[in-house]
Amino acid sequence: MQLYGGIEAGGTKFVCAIGDNTGKILERARIDTTVPEDTMPKVIDFFQQIHAKTPLAAIGISSFGPVDLDIKSPTYGYITTAPKSGWDQFDFVGTLKAALNLPIGFDTDVNGAAIGEARWGNGKGVDSLVYWTVGTGIGAGGILYGKMMHGLIHPEMGHTFIPHDTVHDPFAGICPFHGDCLEGLASGPALMERWGVKSAVDLPDGHEAWDLEAKYLGYAMANCVMTISPQKIIIGGGVMQKKGLLQMVREKTLEFLNNYIKHDSILEDIDNYIVAPGLGHNSGVCGAFALAEQALHVPS
Ligand code: ADP
Numbered sequence: 196m197q198l199y200g201g202i203e204a205g206g207t208k209f210v211c212a213i214g215d216n217t218g219k220i221l222e223r224a225r226i227d228t229t230v231p232e233d234t235m236p237k238v239i240d241f242f243q244q245i246h247a248k249t250p251l252a253a254i255g256i257s258s259f260g261p262v263d264l265d266i267k268s269p270t271y272g273y274i275t276t277a278p279k280s281g282w283d284q285f286d287f288v289g290t291l292k293a294a295l296n297l298p299i300g301f302d303t304d305v306n307g308a309a310i311g312e313a314r315w316g317n318g319k320g321v322d323s324l325v326y327w328t329v330g331t332g333i334g335a336g337g338i339l340y341g342k343m344m345h346g347l348i349h350p351e352m353g354h355t356f357i358p359h360d361t362v363h364d365p366f367a368g369i370c371p372f373h374g375d376c377l378e379g380l381a382s383g384p385a386l387m388e389r390w391g392v393k394s395a396v397d398l399p400d401g402h403e404a405w406d407l408e409a410k411y412l413g414y415a416m417a418n419c420v421m422t423i424s425p426q427k428i429i430i431g432g433g434v435m436q437k438k439g440l441l442q443m444v445r446e447k448t449l450e451f452l453n454n455y456i457k458h459d460s461i462l463e464d465i466d467n468y469i470v471a472p473g474l475g476h477n478s479g480v481c482g483a484f485a486l487a488e489q490a491l492h493v494p495s
């Protein structure tokens with residue numbers, strides 16, 4: 196049985212965990228994301244302590260970003276233009292490798308969650324899937340024909356543009372780069388600002404916020420079906436914990452696709468086509484184990 200280290204690195208916290216090749220989490224720790232000089236020694240210490248007793252085969256990282264995933268680039272394994280101060284141009288892979296000397300797998304948080312779901316969650320058995328998170332930000336990653344979705348950099352589907360009827364919804368959006376991109380209109384903080392609440396949790400059932408949210412996410416899912424044609428879409432993130440929202444998004448997606456994509460998975464079985472994460476909150480950290488497992492085959 197191989198043991199893997201996994202890191203789900205977010206703007207608020209790092210979840211560090213130890214897992215095995217069944218995706219089971221054996222140990223975990225939460226470390227606050229402050230600055231690299233403070234956070235990284237704690238992360239390294241967690242793994243060093245365990246590795247000294249029970250050797251780890253590799254470590255995987257699902258990271259916030261944008262990140263450099265180009266193995267040929269001099270800044271491979273870096274967080275490049277992080278919105279979180281102090282993490283800009285941080286050599287994530289190099290720092291861990293120098294301290295632990297293990298194979299390191301590295302990818303975006305959403306690509307990590309996608310591979311976690313593909314390996315052990317609701318993406319088992321398909322070779323093209325997209326994983327979305329709708330939380331503090333909106334992002335998507337995935338696997339296409341069995342390979343991680345990389346390209347020039349990696350997809351940033353949370354920042355795509357969707358129809359915004361400014362008469363019905365005059366809110367300008369909060370994305371610092373694009374204003375009313377999908378994330379600018381439909382992330383948790385966008386809900387908070389548009390509706391003047393402290394948390395999206397405070398928006399009650401039946402509030403018009405949820406119809407509008409489902410509409411924007413429905414546009415995004417319809418676009419996703421038509422551009423990528425995944426065999427499955429998984430939507431996680433805090434905002435999706437709103438009861439009933441996933442079903443509303445499915446309905447809007449069907450409405451916007453308008454019977455154009457003639458496939459039974461969509462027309463007859465949307466409940467199994469657009470789904471919640473099978474691993475719940477653990478898609479990212481289990482995905483990090485899967486990235487570690489991959490790194491054993493393609494060492495970085
Ligand atoms: P992050 O994106 O930072 O990793 P989450 O995915 O947990 O964090 O998303 C946090 C966002 O989800 C917050 O904006 C919060 O308001 C929203 N949220 C959390 N729980 C719920 C809920 N039950 N209903 C609606 N929104 C929620």
Ligand code: ZN
Nearest residue numbers: 354370373376
């Ligand atoms: Zn944007």
